[in-house]
Amino acid sequence: MKHVWLMLWLVPALAIAEEGKPADPPAAAASSGTEVLGAKLGTGIKDKEVEGEATSFKSDVGKVWLWLKIKGQEGSKVTVAWYKGDEDMGKVDLQLKHATMRTWASKTISPDMKGDWRVDILGPDGAVLQTLKFTIEG
Numbered sequence: 001m002k003h004v005w006l007m008l009w010l011v012p013a014l015a016i017a018e019e020g021k022p023a024d025p026p027a028a029a030a031s032s033g034t035e036v037l038g039a040k041l042g043t044g045i046k047d048k049e050v051e052g053e054a055t056s057f058k059s060d061v062g063k064v065w066l067w068l069k070i071k072g073q074e075g076s077k078v079t080v081a082w083y084k085g086d087e088d089m090g091k092v093d094l095q096l097k098h099a100t101m102r103t104w105a106s107k108t109i110s111p112d113m114k115g116d117w118r119v120d121i122l123g124p125d126g127a128v129l130q131t132l133k134f135t136i137e138g
Contacts, residue, residue, distance in 0.1 A: 032123040034072035036130045037100070039121060041066055045104050056135045059111040064134065066107075066119050071100045078129070079122040080105040084115055114138055 042065050043052030050067035057064055070078055076096050082089040094103045107119075114136045121130045 032072065032076070032125045032127065034070065034076065034078060034096075034123040034129060036068065036121055037071055038069035039066065039130050039132055041119070041132055041134050048102050050104075055133065056137055057109070059109070059114050059136050059138055061109050061136070063106045063108050064117075064136075065104055066121075066132070067102070067104045068094070068121065069100070069102050070094075070096060072096050072124070074099050076124040078124070079126075081120040081122060082107045083118050083120070084113060085117075089117075109136055 040050040040053050041055060042050035043054070043057070043061060043063075045051065045065055045067060050065060066080055068078070068080075072078070074096055077093045078096065079091055079093050081091045089107065092105050094105060096103075116133070116135055118131055118133045120128050121132075123129050
């Protein structure tokens with residue numbers, strides 16, 4: 001009988017304590033096992049390396065290149081998402097042909113595209129692995 005009385009008293013007390021408790025943070029996105037080993041922005045790619053590495057480019061640059069060294073599951077993909085401010089300027093999927101590899105993507109820039117930019121590197125599960133910021137200047 002003592003156990004029943006204890007249970008009747010304890011259960012409502014626990015329920016009240018839970019109501020005042022702050023919510024647990026949301027669970028983190030599942031890790032895809034994909035990792036950015038290196039990421040650089042530049043004006044070109046030569047011999048599988050970035051050229052003209054910078055974070056600020058003139059508006060007549062023509063193209064901005066993102067060079068990546070990625071480690072992940074062979075056959076999976078990463079997505080490169082380009083943004084001018086908060087405006088989506090395009091995405092491209094890059095297939096991982098090897099467990100560790102270098103790859104790159106480019107964004108064509110016209111003279112009227114001045115402003116603050118970013119490029120997000122997304123893993124196979126859509127999680128942001130890394131963000132690089134850059135500026136297009138006059």
